[in-house]
Structures are given as structure tokens and as C-alpha cells.
Amino acid sequence: xxxxxxxxxxxxxxxxxxxxxxxxxxxxxxxxxxxxxxxxxxxxxxxxxxxxxxxxxxxxxxxxxxxxxxxxxxxxxxxxxxxxx
Numbered sequence: 001x002x003x004x005x006x007x008x009x010x011x012x013x014x015x016x017x018x019x020x021x022x023x024x025x026x027x028x029x030x031x032x033x034x035x036x037x038x039x040x041x042x043x044x045x046x047x048x049x050x051x052x053x054x055x056x057x058x059x060x061x062x063x064x065x066x067x068x069x070x071x072x073x074x075x076x077x078x079x080x081x082x083x084x085x
Contacts, residue, residue, distance in 0.1 A: 017056045020047050028076060032083070041080065048074070 024047040030040040051059035073081075 013054055017051060017054050020051050020054070021056070023047050024051070044076075 024044060027040045027044040027047060030038055035041060048059060
């Protein structure tokens with residue numbers, strides 16, 4: 001059983017989550033014509049990975065099921081992949 005987080009460490013974690021979610025929103029707002037110049041795809045994926053590591057709601061890392069690896073893809077990532085093809 002996991003002990004509930006409390007205190008300074010939890011406040012710092014929540015502050016980091018808030019900052020990363022703002023940065024993620026910024027990267028998502030960059031128009032397609034400027035995404036390469038501003039490395040928006042890399043910044044967005046980095047923010048998503050860090051949010052998952054911090055256990056941010058909606059950004060949890062997938063739990064492996066059976067023998068296969070599970071990879072979560074957001075709608076934005078899926079649509080970006082379709083545009084690249």
C-alpha cells in the first residue's frame with residue numbers, strides 16, 4: 001500500500017506538474033509551420049514523459065499486461081503521426 005504524500009515534497013511535485021502542464025500547453029499551441037524551428041515535438045514528448053514520471057493525473061505510465069509492451073498514445077500524438085505520413 002502506498003503512503004499518501006504530504007508536506008514539502010508533495011507541494012514541490014505538484015508545482016512541477018503545474019509548470020510542466022503549462023509548458024506542454026505552450027508546445028501544443030505552436031502552429032505546424034513553426035513546430036520544427038521551435039523543436040515543439042521534442043519538447044512536447046519530453047513534457048509528457050516527465051509528467052508520467054511524476055504521476056500526474058491523465059499522464060500515468062501504462063502498466064504492462066501479459067507479455068507485450070503497452071504504449072499509450074494521445075489523440076494529439078496520433079494525429080501528428082498521421083500528418084507526418
